[in-house]
Amino acid sequence: MIRFLLRRLALTIPTFIALMFITFVMVRLVPGDPIEVRRGERGISPERLAQLRHEMGLDQPVWKQFLDYANGLLHGDFGTSLVSKSPVLHEFFTLFPATVELTLTAMLFAVVLGVPAGVIAASRRGGFYDQTLMGLALTGYSMPIFWWGLILVLVMSNTLGLTPVSGRTDLINYFYDPVTGFALIDSLLSGQEGAFGDAVHHLILPMIVLGTLPLAVIARMTRSSMLEVLEEDYVRTARAKGLSWTRVVGVHALRNALIPVVTVIGLQVGGLLAGAVLTETIFSWPGVGKWLIESINRRDYPALQGGIMLIATIVIIVNLLVDMLYGLINPRIRHAR
Amino acid sequence: MPGDASLPAAAAAPAPPGPFRAFWRAFRENRGAVLGLAVVGFILFVAVFAPLLAPYSPIEQFRGFSKLPPFWVEGSDPRFILGTDAVGRDMLSRLMYGARVSLFIGLSVMVVSMVAGVALGLSAAFFGGIIDVIIIRVMDLIMAIPSLVLAILIIAIIGPNLANTIAAVTVVGLPRYVRLVRASALTELTRDYVTAARVSGVGRFRLMTVTVLPNCLAPLIVQAALGLSDAILEAAGLGFLGLGAQPPTPEWGAMLADTRDLMLSHPWVMAFPGLAILTTVLAINLMGDGLRDALDPRLRRS
Numbered sequence A: 001m002i003r004f005l006l007r008r009l010a011l012t013i014p015t016f017i018a019l020m021f022i023t024f025v026m027v028r029l030v031p032g033d034p035i036e037v038r039r040g041e042r043g044i045s046p047e048r049l050a051q052l053r054h055e056m057g058l059d060q061p062v063w064k065q066f067l068d069y070a071n072g073l074l075h076g077d078f079g080t081s082l083v084s085k086s087p088v089l090h091e092f093f094t095l096f097p098a099t100v101e102l103t104l105t106a107m108l109f110a111v112v113l114g115v116p117a118g119v120i121a122a123s124r125r126g127g128f129y130d131q132t133l134m135g136l137a138l139t140g141y142s143m144p145i146f147w148w149g150l151i152l153v154l155v156m157s158n159t160l161g162l163t164p165v166s167g168r169t170d171l172i173n174y175f176y177d178p179v180t181g182f183a184l185i186d187s188l189l190s191g192q193e194g195a196f197g198d199a200v201h202h203l204i205l206p207m208i209v210l211g212t213l214p215l216a217v218i219a220r221m222t223r224s225s226m227l228e229v230l231e232e233d234y235v236r237t238a239r240a241k242g243l244s245w246t247r248v249v250g251v252h253a254l255r256n257a258l259i260p261v262v263t264v265i266g267l268q269v270g271g272l273l274a275g276a277v278l279t280e281t282i283f284s285w286p287g288v289g290k291w292l293i294e295s296i297n298r299r300d301y302p303a304l305q306g307g308i309m310l311i312a313t314i315v316i317i318v319n320l321l322v323d324m325l326y327g328l329i330n331p332r333i334r335h336a337r
Numbered sequence B: 001m002p003g004d005a006s007l008p009a010a011a012a013a014p015a016p017p018g019p020f021r022a023f024w025r026a027f028r029e030n031r032g033a034v035l036g037l038a039v040v041g042f043i044l045f046v047a048v049f050a051p052l053l054a055p056y057s058p059i060e061q062f063r064g065f066s067k068l069p070p071f072w073v074e075g076s077d078p079r080f081i082l083g084t085d086a087v088g089r090d091m092l093s094r095l096m097y098g099a100r101v102s103l104f105i106g107l108s109v110m111v112v113s114m115v116a117g118v119a120l121g122l123s124a125a126f127f128g129g130i131i132d133v134i135i136i137r138v139m140d141l142i143m144a145i146p147s148l149v150l151a152i153l154i155i156a157i158i159g160p161n162l163a164n165t166i167a168a169v170t171v172v173g174l175p176r177y178v179r180l181v182r183a184s185a186l187t188e189l190t191r192d193y194v195t196a197a198r199v200s201g202v203g204r205f206r207l208m209t210v211t212v213l214p215n216c217l218a219p220l221i222v223q224a225a226l227g228l229s230d231a232i233l234e235a236a237g238l239g240f241l242g243l244g245a246q247p248p249t250p251e252w253g254a255m256l257a258d259t260r261d262l263m264l265s266h267p268w269v270m271a272f273p274g275l276a277i278l279t280t281v282l283a284i285n286l287m288g289d290g291l292r293d294a295l296d297p298r299l300r301r302s
Helices: A002-029 A034-039 A046-056 A062-074 A088-123 A128-142 A145-159 A183-190 A195-230 A233-240 A245-283 A288-297 A301-329 A331-336 B002-012 B019-028 B031-048 B091-127 B129-144 B147-158 B162-189 B192-199 B204-240 B252-258 B267-295
Strands: none
Touching (some): A002 A062, A002 A301, A002 B147, A088 A128, A088 A183, A088 A195, A088 A288, A088 A301, A128 A195, A128 B267, A145 A245, A145 B204, A183 A195, A245 A301, A245 B147, A288 A301, A288 B147, A301 B129, A301 B147, B019 B267, B031 B091, B031 B267, B091 B129, B091 B252, B091 B267, B129 B162, B147 B162, B192 B204, B204 B252, B204 B267
16 A cells, blocks of 8 residues: 555656646746836836846746745745735635635535435436436436526526625625634624524635536536446345345445545545636635635736645645545556556 | 448448448437537528528628617517627627627537547557657647646737637647547557558558547547537637637627626626527537437447
């Protein structure tokens, strides 16, 4: 097992180095000079311009800039945002809990509904429930989430008045310190009456919007994995022993059917972060997705570089963890390598 | 469409059931897939003949006719069946031309991805060694960055327009094609017929393209269908963020973004472009599921 882990870990190192190189080069290629963007706003003298360039390290040769960048990364320095002047790492992790909260609840939503939906569809193969659930899953899978978000806002917020249109908290009525950065926990810690309910209300629509695609994927995957398992001999044996159908499906079959589903759940993380960009934009959710889009518009090189670097690193780490988990629950995998 | 192409071929095929007829028989069993194919055919028809079918130009602005509702809502104008947008452009015409834009993006991405995916995937499988490692590492790298974030980054660098949307969406989706081709080619390479071909002196290039490639096609066709719908969704997402086709191009995602301010007062303006995206993508996915069941016997059981 340890050999497998080390091997898997070693494989990520070249990916990581290439990632540093590519984020650096790509961001350098973005048209528009950050200084000129600002000079357009107010007249800056040539001396001041040179001084600013020097401060930002933009007057160094490109290879030097890259080495500084790589060296900084290894020391946890992801650069300083040109706009806010605060370290990118700090800025990222201030906003990151909002994205984590959104993606985790969306994932929870997807798993809690998706696995049972898949199990029901598989155990009623070809029947009404199967066809309805799979029809819905395919629709969810095909849904443009930005439109889905707008529709939900229109119906739930504007017509029915059930949920807020955007944001994370009702700032007029509630204010609490970001102790953990998770609105659900902070609102409870604050002890303010109604704050938690308010946080939940704000979270519901973005969660549904972001969770729809993984929900559809998980439901489809659970169904097909379940169908395969249900044909196995041990399921027939369990049935022959006289165990109830519910017990056979729910315990014997489900445990084995979930192995590929776990992988799929892990693979959704990258997709969730991509979806978070759109979801956060629609709902003005103050997370890293929205921040990244804003950084592009502001030509904030370091923020972009650091942000993409951090997001990719997180995706790599999560994929690594999923692989390990997969090795743990499925011994065939770790011995095969 | 691979499905479309098979129709005349199946009809013209001589008596013994050829591969196309066998495929069509399996495909026909799946009602959803046939429905998907029909809808895709219809959308394709509208896209191709948009200039003949559309009542107006998609960019012509009718003064004094802006924000008209569709025909079943009070206050509509019979000349504009699905109403008009914020600046008085005919919704139906824009949707029809939008089908052109979306399908053009989707099909271009699909063709480029297939060609590049086959070239890279086969090279990785056949040459192995350092070439394989480099190709696979680069693909892993692309997959490590969330698709839309990478697409946005690419667009930020090369600028937002139709061609660049195609480029960005292609790069983002490429790893799946490459890995698929590589994996199927590696499996095929262990088969006896490949050894036989090698022994009989078939050259490497011929072995790659003529001997092995046709046997990797089934999963590739399925991937192409699913890749087509993904590409359309991805491109619409970019359009929605203002990073895709630029105005006044009638792109469905961009049309949605235009209507965000109007959403509350004139909800129908928002309804149609989204519905068009959903219908198209859903139809392609239905068709793709049918293709998978018909072409890939290993997956047929599920």
